[in-house]
Amino acid sequence: xxxxxxxxxxxxxxxxxxxxxxxxxxxxxxxxxxxxxxxxxxxxxxxxxxxxxxxxxxxxxxxxxxxxxxxxxxxxxxxxxxxxxxxxxxxxxxxxxxxxxxxxxxxxxxxxxxxxxxxxxxxxxxxxxxxxxxxxxxxxxxxxxxxxxxxxxxxxxxxxxxxxxxxxxxxxxxxxxxxxxxxxxxxxxxxxxxxxxxxxxxxxxxxxxxxxxxxxxxxxxxxxxxxxxxxxxxxxxxxxxxxxxxxxxxxxxxxxxxxxxxxxxxxxxxxxxxxxxxxxxxxxxxxxxxxxxxxxxxxxxxxxxxxxxxxxxxxxxxxxxxxxxxxxxxxxxxxxxxxxxxxxxxxxxxxxxxxxxxxxxxxxxxxxxxxxxxxxxxxxxxxxxxxxxxxxxxxxxxxxxxxxxxxxxxxxxxxxxxxxxxxxx
Amino acid sequence: xxxxxxxxxxxxxxxxxxxxxxxxxxxxxxxxxxxxxxxxxxxxxxxxxxxxxxxxxxxxxxxxxxxxxxxxxxxxxxxxxxxxxxxxxxxxxxxxxxxxxxxxxxxxxxxxxxxxxxxxxxxxxxxxxxxxxxxxxxxxxxxxxxxxxxxxxxxxxxxxxxxxxxxxx
Numbered sequence: 001x002x003x004x005x006x007x008x009x010x011x012x013x014x015x016x017x018x019x020x021x022x023x024x025x026x027x028x029x030x031x032x033x034x035x036x037x038x039x040x041x042x043x044x045x046x047x048x049x050x051x052x053x054x055x056x057x058x059x060x061x062x063x064x065x066x067x068x069x070x071x072x073x074x075x076x077x078x079x080x081x082x083x084x085x086x087x088x089x090x091x092x093x094x095x096x097x098x099x100x101x102x103x104x105x106x107x108x109x110x111x112x113x114x115x116x117x118x119x120x121x122x123x124x125x126x127x128x129x130x131x132x133x134x135x136x137x138x139x140x141x142x143x144x145x146x147x148x149x150x151x152x153x154x155x156x157x158x159x160x161x162x163x164x165x166x167x168x169x170x171x172x173x174x175x176x177x178x179x180x181x182x183x184x185x186x187x188x189x190x191x192x193x194x195x196x197x198x199x200x201x202x203x204x205x206x207x208x209x210x211x212x213x214x215x216x217x218x219x220x221x222x223x224x225x226x227x228x229x230x231x232x233x234x235x236x237x238x239x240x241x242x243x244x245x246x247x248x249x250x251x252x253x254x255x256x257x258x259x260x261x262x263x264x265x266x267x268x269x270x271x272x273x274x275x276x277x278x279x280x281x282x283x284x285x286x287x288x289x290x291x292x293x294x295x296x297x298x299x300x301x302x303x304x305x306x307x308x309x310x311x312x313x314x315x316x317x318x319x320x321x322x323x324x325x326x327x328x329x330x331x332x333x334x335x336x337x338x339x340x341x342x343x344x345x346x347x348x349x350x351x352x353x354x355x356x357x358x359x360x361x362x363x364x365x366x367x368x369x370x371x372x373x374x375x376x377x378x379x380x381x382x383x384x385x386x387x388x389x390x391x392x393x394x395x396x397x398x399x400x401x402x403x404x405x406x407x408x409x410x411x412x413x414x415x416x417x418x419x420x421x422x423x424x425x
Numbered sequence: 426x427x428x429x430x431x432x433x434x435x436x437x438x439x440x441x442x443x444x445x446x447x448x449x450x451x452x453x454x455x456x457x458x459x460x461x462x463x464x465x466x467x468x469x470x471x472x473x474x475x476x477x478x479x480x481x482x483x484x485x486x487x488x489x490x491x492x493x494x495x496x497x498x499x500x501x502x503x504x505x506x507x508x509x510x511x512x513x514x515x516x517x518x519x520x521x522x523x524x525x526x527x528x529x530x531x532x533x534x535x536x537x538x539x540x541x542x543x544x545x546x547x548x549x550x551x552x553x554x555x556x557x558x559x560x561x562x563x564x565x566x567x568x569x570x571x572x573x574x575x576x577x578x579x580x581x582x583x584x585x586x587x588x589x590x591x592x593x594x
Contacts, residue, residue, distance in 0.1 A: 022571040035452050039495050042455065047582055049589040066453050074453045123493040123517060139495035139521035145585045153571070187440055188487040192516050221490060223516055276440060365449035365492070386444040386491060388467035393445075 002159040002254040003226055004194040007134040011117045019158035028116040030146045031060045033102050036121025037081040039140035044147055053088045054150030060092040060111055061085050062102035065361045070368040100333025100359030103127040103301035108335050110240030114229035114247045119146050124301050129214035132229030157223045158257040159194040164201035166265035171417040174209030175303060175401035179270035182219045183280025191221035201264050207236050208307040215302045216383050219277040272399035275387045283416045291414040295378040296327040296405050300364045303381035304332025306339050308402040313345040315406035316352040322412030327354040328370045334359060366391045379408045429548045430507035432479035436541040441484050442491040447500040460496055461503025478505035483539050489518025498527040508547050512536050523572060524581045535563035
């Protein structure tokens with residue numbers, strides 16, 4: 001069996017499962033944000049016989065999409081979730097100032113561990129595959145059912161094995177690997193499938209790099225994206241929780257629907273051009289087109305981590321961003337924000353001309369604090385660039401790594417960080 | 426679900442994502458009718474003004490890709506759209522549509538045969554899709570048995586209620 005199949009079988013109380021099989025699986029954690037929770041709470045209230053959640057210690061509620069509330073309607077949703085958290089005695093409730101972006105907060109707080117099964121009312125719940133967990137996004141009715149039953153029905157996905165060989169070059173990062181992968185698979189290339197990441201390249205990646213890759217499994221349509229937990233994973237998790245967990249591995253004879261090998265030695269930084277995440281091109285091609293940008297955004301559950309902010313600060317240190325654009329930085333969580341402050345990263349970014357916002361999802365999905373107007377163009381470390389994603393349907397969003405975004409911030413157009421480095425700019 | 430749905434087809438392409446079905450800025454709305462006023466706004470700003478209750482969205486592959494936002498199928502249903510026919514659906518949207526009772530049908534032949542403006546009727550019991558304009562009938566794919574049983578039971582909520590009642594007994 002594959003790693004995904006093993007986790008699903010264990011949570012369904014079965015010895016083995018096959019792709020396509022429908023199972024009932026126990027969940028270790030159910031996640032919702034104020035948008036998905038508001039709808040889920042309404043659904044739960046309508047379920048006869050459902051007064052309480054199945055286990056208040058196994059639910060995480062994070063205020064992150066429209067907070068601090070941008071208007072009265074958003075405040076209403078935030079309050080709805082907060083009141084529910086108090087009523088149901090939810091142990092893991094994160095208001096602004098204590099949390100940040102859900103997918104940054106949960107691993108930080110030790111709520112994610114290898115071998116666990118996690119469902120969340122957000123499509124980027126697949127992020128936790130970075131830790132060897134099975135994690136998938138669902139809508140609010142499914143989340144309401146999981147709140148009540150502590151179980152979900154799932155169709156066991158077939159798996160696609162991705163094998164990365166080679167060493168990443170200077171200024172080439174996990175984000176570039178994943179953009180290249182989404183470009184190769186296509187936005188429906190892994191629909192209903194599990195993506196399993198392998199190879200020496202990903203073994204070398206930090207936890208943050210793996211998070212970036214697992215996070216965007218959904219951009220290829222996948223149900224989940226998963227890494228095998230190794231010493232780095234176990235050390236990270238043990239620092240944050242004393243909870244016991246089960247580390248599993250795919251069997252040597254596990255069956256995969258497809259095996260895709262990607263050699264990275266020659267990989268350039270990659271850019272997803274408008275308007276889909278699979279419209280991916282190497283930076284040399286995009287930079288040659290002199291693509292001027294109005295906004296650079298650094299943040300999100302894909303690249304809002306301390307490691308990402310350090311890369312940006314290193315490139316911007318002692319310099320000024322181009323006068324033709326604005327740069328918006330959202331540290332992914334309160335903890336990331338504090339660490340970046342303590343290290344001087346935030347001061348470096350502010351001195352270069354960046355605005356540093358509070359942690360949250362706002363700009364990434366066109367909510368608030370960084371939405372684009374008609375005809376504007378942005379390069380962003382986020383995960384989606386659909387029409388209207390960051391605001392106006394007449395705007396354009398390019399997706400790239402924090403390094404490519406930082407280089408672009410200095411020049412005012414989408415730029416190759418390797419070229420800037422060589423030129424000593 | 427109603428015995429049959431009939432209306433004019435509004436045809437769109439591949440990969441209609443949840444950001445164009447209901448842009449992020451409206452995701453703080455939970456009222457279905459209010460959401461319905463903005464259905465498909467990012468893709469076709471005219472959709473809600475040109476459609477009538479009962480009309481049917483017809484699209485190519487991977488309809489509903491992207492976000493898990495359940496307000497996407499809720500907005501389509503809230504607009505009065507009676508069904509969506511596509512060659513295929515993205516995974517989360519598919520579940521969400523079944524859970525909230527938005528009728529969806531997979532049929533490559535129907536999508537290839539139907540043009541925007543055609544008078545379409547869908548019969549959920551048999552999966553027959555009738556194109557009255559062209560005098561053609563297509564067949565939608567069967568739902569897997571488990572999903573059909575969920576649909577027959579009235580959706581996920583009655584299923585959860587049954588499970589809770591069993592647990593108490």
